[in-house]
Structures are given as structure tokens and as C-alpha cells.
Amino acid sequence: MSRHVRKAQFVTDRTNLYEDITRKIIAELEAGSVPWVRPWAAAKAPLALPHNAATRRRYGGINILILLGAAVERGFSGQSWLTFRQALSIGGCVRKGERGTTVVYTDRFVPAEEIKRASTAGDEARAIPFLKRFTVFNTEQCDGLSADASSIAPSSHMVEPQVEALIRATRIDFRIGGDRAFYCPRNDYVQVPALAAYFETINWHRTALHELAHASGHSSRLNRDLSGGYGTKEYAFEEIIAEMSSSFCCASLGIVPTVRHADYIDSWLKVLREDNRAIVRAASQASKVADYLLGFLPDLGVGAPTLVDDHEAT
Structure with a gap:
């Protein structure tokens, strides 16, 4: 051939x-x-x-x-x-x-x-x-x-200490305060409201992992395009990556994943309808983000993917 x-x-x-x-x-x-x-x-x-x-x-x-x-x-x-x-x-x-x-x-x-x-x-x-x-x-x-x-061996750690240890280990500028959660690419820092602002403690950890996923895209880390403004396709694509990677991290740490931004579903659908490769690329990126973040907890025992490759979404 x-x-x-x-x-x-x-x-x-x-x-x-x-x-x-x-x-x-x-x-x-x-x-x-x-x-x-x-x-x-x-x-x-x-x-x-x-x-x-x-x-x-x-x-x-x-x-x-x-x-x-x-x-x-x-x-x-x-x-x-x-x-x-x-x-x-x-x-x-x-x-x-x-x-x-x-x-x-x-x-x-x-x-x-x-x-x-x-x-x-x-x-x-x-x-x-x-x-x-x-x-x-x-x-x-x-x-x-x-x-x-x-079966796969469960973690012997409690969830909260693991997430807090991960935040410290990444050395990402992680600030607590204000009334909204976000990542600021220009100044490279994450901000999440205080724990008291959340109805359940676990939601604070889910939010933290979501914002850390965004921060992983900084040029000094995984170097993704974070230039898209709110309402753009680039912004929606990055949100898909952050949502997926957050859920992957949650599952690995014993936290039940949730959709943090359900109102984004319409914008996600627009991206997927226009490009049939978008979900494959997003999943590949999200997997890399989860591996990157969980890699700061070496005792978690996270292995490399077995049947998938970096070229998957090219």
C-alpha cells in the first residue's frame, strides 16, 4: 500500500x-x-x-x-x-x-x-x-x-489534605478572597472565595481544581492559548478543557465531579457543532492537565495513559 x-x-x-x-x-x-x-x-x-x-x-x-x-x-x-x-x-x-x-x-x-x-x-x-x-x-x-x-487501590489520604497539598505543590499564586472564582492569565494567579462562601466544603475543592486547570495553561506550564475573551469560541473551548480536567482530578481524588458552569453548555455545543475534532482535542488537553496537576502528588500512583498518545488530536 x-x-x-x-x-x-x-x-x-x-x-x-x-x-x-x-x-x-x-x-x-x-x-x-x-x-x-x-x-x-x-x-x-x-x-x-x-x-x-x-x-x-x-x-x-x-x-x-x-x-x-x-x-x-x-x-x-x-x-x-x-x-x-x-x-x-x-x-x-x-x-x-x-x-x-x-x-x-x-x-x-x-x-x-x-x-x-x-x-x-x-x-x-x-x-x-x-x-x-x-x-x-x-x-x-x-x-x-x-x-x-x-480493582484499583484507593487513596489512603483524606480528600481535603490532598487538594490543599496539591495547591501548595504547584507553586501557583493561589489567593483566597472576593466573591468570585477566576484565573488571571495576565498576572498568573488564581483567586477563589473563602470556604465560608460555599454551601459545602467539597464545592470549594471542585472550584479550586477548575481554576488550577486554567492556570496550567500558562506559558510557563502547559502553554495553551488563553487569549480568548468571554463569549468567544476560544473561551468556550478552554472552559471545556477546565471542566473535563477538573472532573478527572476529582474522580482521582475521591471527589464526586459536578458541572461548575452548567450555563456554558450552549457555548460548548456551538464549538462541537462547528468542529468535529474539538471534543477529541479538548479531551486530550484535559487528560494532560489532569496528569500535570496530579503529578504534584506522586504518592497518588497515577500512571501514564496506556493506549492513547499525544498525537491523538492532531
Whole structure:
């Protein structure tokens, strides 16, 4: 198969994937359900992000949303997943007739003919994108697995000290006061009202994580575009990232996620309807933000994504 044919096939597969995922998430938002919050509102869904039962690594990017949605839709009580071969490798098997869930991995590679061409022409070899789809199964669809294969070790810390420790460890200028929560990109500081302003203590922590997510975009950190003013598509896109990453952090820390800005749903829908790649890019960015913030708590044991790659949303 030629390089041009492979590239065309990749573009087609990727476009179909974006359209399928975007169409589903738009439908959920239109119905008033937020995909990155809903899973933990269901009685069976545990407070954890999807992880691979064989490698113990957490999934990342759009695969988080795919697997969270599958767990809720199909009534799984766990967030542990593995491939057919991985189930066999750890002594179990997928039950006959079980239907798997598709996750994705994208990257780039340089084929041998391209290396040869570049060498002959004196050019730099060009990498070709590729997309792989993997079928994974929830551990509840398997037999013969050990008890610990479907579980992930819970944190031994209380929620509040963890969040407070994370705030200190980031060294982000975090100010308490005023009557509203926000991040100021120009002066690089976060401000959140005092704890007494919140009906529940847990809401203060949710808000803090949301604003820290925004702060992660500063040029000295993850360097995202924070120039969009209120009401712009850029602003709405950044809010999607902050909302998602906050929910991912909450789930990892044992905090039930909520939608902090439900009134933004209309602006989110506008962004997603205009660009079928937006949700994939946002999920990828949100996953990076969560990994960045949770990385300040090394004892949390957060692993790197297992089947997703930084090239996922390119």
C-alpha cells in the first residue's frame, strides 16, 4: 500500500471517529447530560478513571470519555479494562459472546521505503500518521481473573489534605478572597472565595481544581492559548478543557465531579457543532492537565495513559 493511500485511509478513519464521538456527545449535552460528569452520578460507577487491568495504567484523552460512557450505558460497576489477549495473559478469558468497546491509538511512523527515498534524495524522511483501533473488555465481561485485576487501590489520604497539598505543590499564586472564582492569565494567579462562601466544603475543592486547570495553561506550564475573551469560541473551548480536567482530578481524588458552569453548555455545543475534532482535542488537553496537576502528588500512583498518545488530536 502506498504512502498516499495509507495517509488517505488514516484521514478517513480519523474523520469517521471524530464524527461518531462528537455526534454522541452533542446528543448527550442536548439532553442535559454532561459525559465527563454523568458516570459518577450512576450508582454503579466508582470514583475512578478507566484504567488497564493488566498494566495498571490509566487511559487518557478521548478514551476516558469513551470508556466512562460505555461503563454507564452497559451497567458495569468497575472501571478496569483489557484486551482479549491481556485477559489471557493474566490467567482469565473474555466470556463467549461478550461485545467489546473500541478505543483508539494514533501515532506516526517512517516506513522503510520513505527512509530509502529520503536517503537517495538527500531529504528528511517524512513520518506517516496511523490510527489503530483496539477492542477492550470490562473485567466484568471476563472469567478467571484475580480479584485485584478489576480493582484499583484507593487513596489512603483524606480528600481535603490532598487538594490543599496539591495547591501548595504547584507553586501557583493561589489567593483566597472576593466573591468570585477566576484565573488571571495576565498576572498568573488564581483567586477563589473563602470556604465560608460555599454551601459545602467539597464545592470549594471542585472550584479550586477548575481554576488550577486554567492556570496550567500558562506559558510557563502547559502553554495553551488563553487569549480568548468571554463569549468567544476560544473561551468556550478552554472552559471545556477546565471542566473535563477538573472532573478527572476529582474522580482521582475521591471527589464526586459536578458541572461548575452548567450555563456554558450552549457555548460548548456551538464549538462541537462547528468542529468535529474539538471534543477529541479538548479531551486530550484535559487528560494532560489532569496528569500535570496530579503529578504534584506522586504518592497518588497515577500512571501514564496506556493506549492513547499525544498525537491523538492532531
